[in-house]
Amino acid sequence: MTEALSIRFATREDVPIIFSFIKALADYEKLSHEVVASESDIDHSLFGAPQGQPEVILARLNGKDVGFALFFHNYSTFLGRKGIYLEDLFVLPEYRGKGVGKNLLSRLAAIAVERDCGRLEWSVLDWNTPSIEFYKSLHAEAMDEWTVYRLTGDALKNLSQL
Structure with missing residues (x-):
């Protein structure tokens, strides 16, 4: 039996499966407690917001949705070109x-090339050895000299009021 794999852009009708993948990813990353989004939030941010919203591609194997990639454009001032940031x-x-x-990453790389992007980048949790090994097998480079910083909750609100 040959397995048929296809990759397609998500539509509004796919919000329930996208949300289920988000929750499954959070479970895998031991971060379920951080998921406060609802299906309605996902629907609005992907399909109800103005131009520039995140996009999703879905992988289907033998008629079943089995994976996704959620991404958006960023920009490199050093390259003078937009890029794609893979969020999930x-x-x-x-x-x-x-x-x-x-195949999801390959399609995302093709989208980046089609859109004249200068890079495709993402973050991975440092304990996630299977993913790190997978990314290395694709010749992705770790950006070890960079540290991610984040403001959320009260810290974000406090800074906004200075």
Whole structure:
């Protein structure tokens, strides 16, 4: 039996599956407690917001949605070109090792090339060895000299009021 894999852009009708993937990813990353978004929030941010919203591609294997990639454009002043930032990549555990993640990343790289982007980048949790090894196998480079900083909640509000 040959397995048929396809990658397509998500539509508004896909919000429930996208949200289920987000929750499954949060479970995998041991961050379920941080998911405060609802299906309505996902629907609005992906399909109800003005231009510039995040985008999603879905992987389907033998008629079943098995993974997704959520991404948006960023910009490099050094390159003078936009890029793509991959916020989330997730494949259901039982479908890993079948080329789904690689095909999602390949399609995302093709989108970056089609849109004349200068880079494709993402973050990975430092404990996530399987993902790190997968990314290294694709010749992705770790940006070890960079540290991510974040403001949320009260710290974000306090800074906004200075």
